[in-house]
Amino acid sequence: MKVKKSFNFILATALTLGLAACSGSSESGGKNTSASNYPTKQVELIVPFAPGGGTDAVARAYADAMKNHFSEPIGVVNKTGGGGAIGFTEGINAKADGYKATLITGDFAILPNMGLVSFNKDDLKTVAQLNADPSAITVSADAPWDTVEEFLEDAQKNPEKIRIGNAGTGSIWHLSAAALEDVAGTKFSHIPYDGAAPAVTALLGGHLEAVTVSPAEVSAHIDSGKLKMLAIMTDERLDKYKDVPTLKESGVDLSVGTWRGVGVPKDTPQEIVDILTEASKKAVEEETFINVLDKMNLGLIYKDDKGFREVIDNDYELFSSLIAKSNIKQQ
Known part of the structure; x- marks a missing residue:
């Protein structure tokens, strides 16, 4: 499978809050502030x-x-x-x-x-x-997929069967999964949680099939053998997880982080x-x-x-x- 479309973007938790922000204080003195003796205080x-x-x-x-x-x-x-x-x-x-x-x-x-x-x-x-x-595709250690190719093939054959947890609607980890859908021609069920940690807990409890959070947020469970990482959404493999392939190695041109x-x-x-x-x-x-x-x-x-x-x-x-x-x- 070769997908040519590439995304490299960043997303994060979205909350229903509208806050107005001005372009800078009127007393900012942006054009008058001298840097000759900066800094002089904390x-x-x-x-x-x-x-x-x-x-x-x-x-x-x-x-x-x-x-x-x-x-x-x-x-x-x-x-x-x-x-x-x-x-x-x-x-x-x-x-x-x-x-x-x-x-x-x-x-x-x-x-x-x-x-x-x-x-x-x-x-x-x-x-x-x-x-x-980067974002990474992580599943339970006893999941039926041992490769990201198997994971995506199952997702393509069974739209919305695979539940992927995220850190909230509109978060980076939600939209990294959405980007994967877009480039790989799949359809997931997106399950929002109040942060990445609760999503990982849900995966450990068998309430999800996968999460698309950062390696840092699953590293302890990877090390303990409870979870396994199928692929990383970055250009090159990570030094700490050299055995985990990038999506690009599978023909999915996607880098998200x-x-x-x-x-x-x-x-x-x-x-x-x-x-x-x-x-x-x-x-x-x-x-x-x-x-x-x-x-x-x-x-x-x-x-x-x-x-x-x-x-x-x-x-x-x-x-x-x-x-x-x-x-x-x-x-």
Whole structure:
């Protein structure tokens, strides 16, 4: 089976919340702020999700690693709610002087495309991408499929028979399965849960046939032999799972994943962005940062401000197309 259509996008949890976001505070002083002595005080890093998760871990590891390359400390502040919308909105509306940054996740791309907020992808200026993780097709260890080819063949012959759990309607893990439907000519039953962890629990309990979450979210159960990973939705095999093929190896040209990075209000002077980007590049090379991501099975991928902007722009457009095809946009 050869499928030529390719998707590379990012999606995340969608909630029915419409929050208006202005393009930046009127007192931001974006054009008047001098970078000659930046920074002179602590920088606040907004994390739009609760402590303890992968996003929070990346943010805190980043803040810690920046100590050796940034003259002032970075304080992590969790601002939760609205699938990330509350934290993103605060970051967008902050004074554009480099002293309030935001840990951007894929939710920043999904919320506008779902019609849930008023802000758009250009309301935060990118600093650096820090992380990326692919979606993976994971099933029970005693499932009847030993290869992704067998899994997809069964799905093609039996539309909607295979129940795939996700982290909520419109989430990255929902739409990664929807993308697989689109490129492989299958039809699944999509079962939403309040996060990836409950979906994985449902799979362990025999209430699902599969999940399309990240390797990090199933790694413990893979290691214990309770689950097996049939394929990874990325361009190359992962070092930790070298025996797990990519979908592309099976002729399904699909790469889907999530990412995390740093952004600042859009009117922030480029000179300040350059300082943050340069320090960020050095920070992600710190052993402490590498070890935290490795321990949590999170992928480390660095891109500078321009590279990160390209990732967001490309994923945003492809995501918009898939949302329309999936007919799940909020009315």
